[in-house]
Amino acid sequence: MSGGVDSSVVAAMMKREGYDVVGVTLQLYDHGAAVSKAKACCAGVDIHDARLAADKIGIPHYVLDYESRFKEQVMDRFADSYIAGETPIPCVSCNQTVKFTDLLKTARDLGADALATGHYVRSAPAGNKRALYRPVDLDRDQSYFLFATTQDQLDFVRFPLGGLPKARVRELAREFGLAVADKPDSQDICFVPNGDYAEVIRKLRPNAAEPGAIVHMDGRVLGSHDGIIHYTVGQRRGLGVATGEPLYVVRLDADEKRVVVGPREALATRTILLRELNWIGDAPLDEGEGLPLFAKVRSTRPPAPATLRLLGGRAFVDLATSEAGVAPGQACVFFDSDDETARVLGGGWIHKTERTGTWAVDFPQAESPVSAA
Known part of the structure; x- marks a missing residue:
């Protein structure tokens, strides 16, 4: 239960259907050490919202301190990936490790028969196992972020919202009397709520931003940069160089600390x-x-x-x-x-x-x- 409308509705749905439900919220990071408190999830006010939802539903609620696991398995990987010239997806890493490995093990240790989440995907029996499908509401499709789910995990996890549009989920939240019915969806990576990836990386890896050259793919040196962590492949704006032609980042060379740029067709x-x-x-x-x-x-x-x-x-x-x-x-x-x-x-x-x-x-x-x- 992250404190949002989706997971709160899932808990209420399971309770209404007669299941013995236990709500679990993960405290994933220390805002004060890494990011500001604005527009965040899984800590602070969101834990409070999850607790209020559990009280309204009438289920036990526990907050598990997963900060060290989250930092090691998600935040550190995120920083190291950017330093290596990659563009990481920490939400996938979080699902892959903290939620569907660590939390799933905790659920089994508690004797649970299933772990239900508020992801917008569908699962259904396929022979003697379960298969994963895109949801009914394709505007909320989260299947891309769950590709790393293993068959063992898939057989244990349930996705009750996969067959519902988001509008109906908010209606259900109102029917259940949940205060989060109109709570806005989180739009940012939870530990980068202000969108400044480079700042978070600098705090996690103080020596990450090393300067280097901006080089055209034809070999011309066009300028310099303050660290490849400020760039991503496909980036058009904010390159800081001008040659009279539109340029895009086509490659990040972490070993040589180079940002390689070129025309759009070079991105194909x-x-x-x-x-x-x-x-x-x-x-x-x-x-x-x-x-x-x-x-x-x-x-x-x-x-x-x-x-x-x-x-x-x-x-x-x-x-x-x-x-x-x-x-x-x-x-x-x-x-x-x-x-x-x-x-x-x-x-x-x-x-x-x-x-x-x-x-x-x-x-x-x-x-x-x-x-x-």
Whole structure:
């Protein structure tokens, strides 16, 4: 129970349906040490809201101190990923580690039969296991952020809001008499409530922002920067250089501390190398054979035709149509179709990209272990 309307309604729904419900809120970080208190979640006023909701519903409520786990598994990884020239998604890491590993273990230790969350995805039985699907309300689709859910976790977790539009969830909150019925949704990463990623990284890693050169992909040095943590692949504004042509960040070279820029067409990506592949589809993955599927390389894009290949222990995705600005550290998520009923087949973290054109980068020999249920 994060203190928002979604998880509060889930708790009330489960109570109404006759389940023995225990509400759990995670205190994930110390605002004073990392960020300001504005527009945050999972601490402060949100814990208070979760407690009030639990009281209204009539269920026990516990606050678990997961600060050290969250810092190690989410915040530190976030900072290190940016320093390495990546664009991380901490919400995926939080679901993957703190919520669906640590909290799930706690739920089992308490003797719970299931862990219910307020995510907007659907799950349903598929043979002797459960499968994950996009929700009814595609405007709230969170399947992209749950690609790393393992089959064991999926069999234990329930998503009661997957079949409801957000408007109906707020109606239910009013019917249940919950004070959070009209509480705004959180729009920011919880530990970066003011949107200043670089400031948070500097606090976590004081020596992270090292200066370097801004270099055109043709080799020209165009200027300097105060740290690659201020840039992301695909960025157009705020580069601080001018050549008379629109320039975009096409690559971040952490080893050389270089920001590589070029024209928009240089962002076109066709092949992606993944790491930490998680597969929750029915059919086993075979080495060397391409598997047609649909892939999302960012949360706001619809699934698009692609092919997944396993070669030499590494996982590659070939996109049928090039995508612009695909960044290492983001996720590539697999589906069995591109419609609203699509099943989630898993996904992986984007490790390297090969773009169209003569300057495509070579892939290093890197292990990409596959986890499959």
